[in-house]
Amino acid sequence: MPASTVCPPPAPTSSVPLLQGWRNGFAALGPAFFTELAPTPLPAPHWVGPSAEVAALLGLPADWQKRGDALEVFAGNALPAGSRPLASVYSGHQFGVWAGQLGDGRAILLGETASGQEVQLKGCGRTPYSRMGDGRAVLRSSIREFLCSEAMAALGIPTTRALCITGSPQPVQREELETAAVVTRVAPSFIRFGHFEHFAARGQHAELRQLADYVIARYYPDCRGQASAYAALLRAVSERTAHLMAQWQAVGFCHGVMNTDNMSILGLTIDYGPFQFLDAFDPGHICNHSDTQGRYAYDRQPGVAYWNLLCLARALLPLIEDVEQAQAALDSFEPVFVDAFMQRLRAKLGLREARPGDEALVDGLQRLLSAGRVDYPIFWRRLSHAVAANAFEPVRDLFADRAGLDAWLLQYKELLALDYRAQSADLMLKTNPCYVLRNHLAEEAIGAAKLGDFSKIQTLQGLLASPFEERAGHEAYADFPPDWASHITISCSS
Ligand code: AMP
Ligand code: MG
Numbered sequence: 001m002p003a004s005t006v007c008p009p010p011a012p013t014s015s016v017p018l019l020q021g022w023r024n025g026f027a028a029l030g031p032a033f034f035t036e037l038a039p040t041p042l043p044a045p046h047w048v049g050p051s052a053e054v055a056a057l058l059g060l061p062a063d064w065q066k067r068g069d070a071l072e073v074f075a076g077n078a079l080p081a082g083s084r085p086l087a088s089v090y091s092g093h094q095f096g097v098w099a100g101q102l103g104d105g106r107a108i109l110l111g112e113t114a115s116g117q118e119v120q121l122k123g124c125g126r127t128p129y130s131r132m133g134d135g136r137a138v139l140r141s142s143i144r145e146f147l148c149s150e151a152m153a154a155l156g157i158p159t160t161r162a163l164c165i166t167g168s169p170q171p172v173q174r175e176e177l178e179t180a181a182v183v184t185r186v187a188p189s190f191i192r193f194g195h196f197e198h199f200a201a202r203g204q205h206a207e208l209r210q211l212a213d214y215v216i217a218r219y220y221p222d223c224r225g226q227a228s229a230y231a232a233l234l235r236a237v238s239e240r241t242a243h244l245m246a247q248w249q250a251v252g253f254c255h256g257v258m259n260t261d262n263m264s265i266l267g268l269t270i271d272y273g274p275f276q277f278l279d280a281f282d283p284g285h286i287c288n289h290s291d292t293q294g295r296y297a298y299d300r301q302p303g304v305a306y307w308n309l310l311c312l313a314r315a316l317l318p319l320i321e322d323v324e325q326a327q328a329a330l331d332s333f334e335p336v337f338v339d340a341f342m343q344r345l346r347a348k349l350g351l352r353e354a355r356p357g358d359e360a361l362v363d364g365l366q367r368l369l370s371a372g373r374v375d376y377p378i379f380w381r382r383l384s385h386a387v388a389a390n391a392f393e394p395v396r397d398l399f400a401d402r403a404g405l406d407a408w409l410l411q412y413k414e415l416l417a418l419d420y421r422a423q424s425a426d427l428m429l430k431t432n433p434c435y436v437l438r439n440h441l442a443e444e445a446i447g448a449a450k451l452g453d454f455s456k457i458q459t460l461q462g463l464l465a466s467p468f469e470e471r472a473g474h475e476a477y478a479d480f481p482p483d484w485a486s487h488i489t490i491s492c493s494s
Pocket of ligand 2: 261262271
């Protein structure tokens with residue numbers, strides 16, 4: 001089915017100069033890549049939350065939210081003049097199995113603005129790729145995506161961004177009846193591994209090449225000068241993905257649905273669903289209730305990323321042509337991951353350079369944290385303060401195995417002594433966040449929002465925007481999770 005024949009392109013419904021200078025590079029790829037269609041209007045929209053930082057990124061005017069057209073545009077009820085809304089087609093492997101054609105089933109790309117950022121509305125109605133879905137997103141999952149996108153950005157972790165959420169009284173059926181919302185997502189590109197798999201699987205090699213050339217020209221220009229630009233692209237994506245995995249593992253982030261259609265070609269965290277930041281450190285933790293086999297457990301993420309890169313390599317093979325070159329490009333993943341992960345961990349430990357014994361130190365720590373199911377963010381924050389004050393009792397209090405911890409601390413202090421302590425503490429306090437978006441914090445904000453109170457979203461957003469800065473009066477946000485947190489179940493349903 002040619003993707004473009006399903007719906008005719010809509011005429012812009014109003015001349016809205018809110019976002020200007022649309023370039024629409026993706027739309028220029030042509031009809032094999034998408035279907036042009038307008039969002040489905042969202043009834044009686046209201047604001048739920050904006051991100052001032054993303055508004056600035058897009059170059060929106062300071063009063064953008066107050067303008068009558070903004071709410072209509074970001075609810076999908078009016079089109080900015082110059083945008084060319086479309087839903088893109090991709091395929092992918094879901095839970096290790098080829099799923100065939102997928103695509104933007106509920107997201108519509110408005111286009112790319114002069115800022116170089118693409119703007120996408122998620123949850124704005126059915127598209128030709130919706131399959132059995134209703135094209136909507138619920139308020140609950142939209143709040144999780146909005147808060148986490150911005151929290152990740154503040155932690156320095158590559159991610160798609162979120163400009164705002166608009167809510168609506170429109171009912172949406174999930175496990176229970178919920179209400180609809182639209183998240184405006186922003187990124188330089190929303191292209192996924194699955195876009196490449198789509199054309200490779202169909203033997204559409206001309207489109208495959210066109211897509212690769214577009215991605216190289218726009219996002220990986222350095223690859224052009226290489227002997228094989230396509231092998232260079234695969235290497236660059238492998239390396240970016242390795243860096244991303246190092247950051248996820250270091251901060252304790254579990255994505256939950258690392259299907260190849262949820263892997264960004266730019267190495268961004270994308271498609272926030274049943275994600276979770278670790279509370280207690282459990283390497284085999286499974287955050288997605290629907291992941292019965294634990295395919296996407298915390299400690300499997302780097303391995304799964306590599307498996308996903310293998311799928312991308314297979315898709316790019318008609319362009320690379322040489323299996324050995326493709327393998328060599330993939331081979332960069334592991335050393336880059338190990339190196340980047342150790343760099344992150346050394347920073348978390350306040351160790352300013354690589355020294356013999358630091359890998360054993362990290363291994364030993366992971367064993368202790370795991371054996372004691374020690375709270376991951378609190379451990380790191382307490383360790384940072386302990387180094388600053390040279391007083392380790394609050395850290396010892398977290399462990400039942402005191403002897404084990406003391407032996408580790410002895411080893412640690414030996415390495416630490418090679419650095420200047422005040423500088424180490426400073427590095428640690430800027431590396432180990434005080435505030436992370438734990439599941440129970442998101443749940444509390446969602447619960448209030450469902451009752452029409454969006455202030456908890458704002459408070460949380462404010463804390464997560466400066467996650468290393470302790471704020472008086474907000475100690476509860478940095479505390480252990482309550483007992484009920486362990487009973488929260490987050491599934492793929494969103
Ligand atoms: P996900 O696992 O959320 O990344 O989604 C997998 C596929 O299902 C993608 O092609 C989505 O666009 C599509 N999808 C998920 N939820 C819906 C929905 N409510 N309506 C339409 N399509 C959906
Ligand atoms: Mg997805």
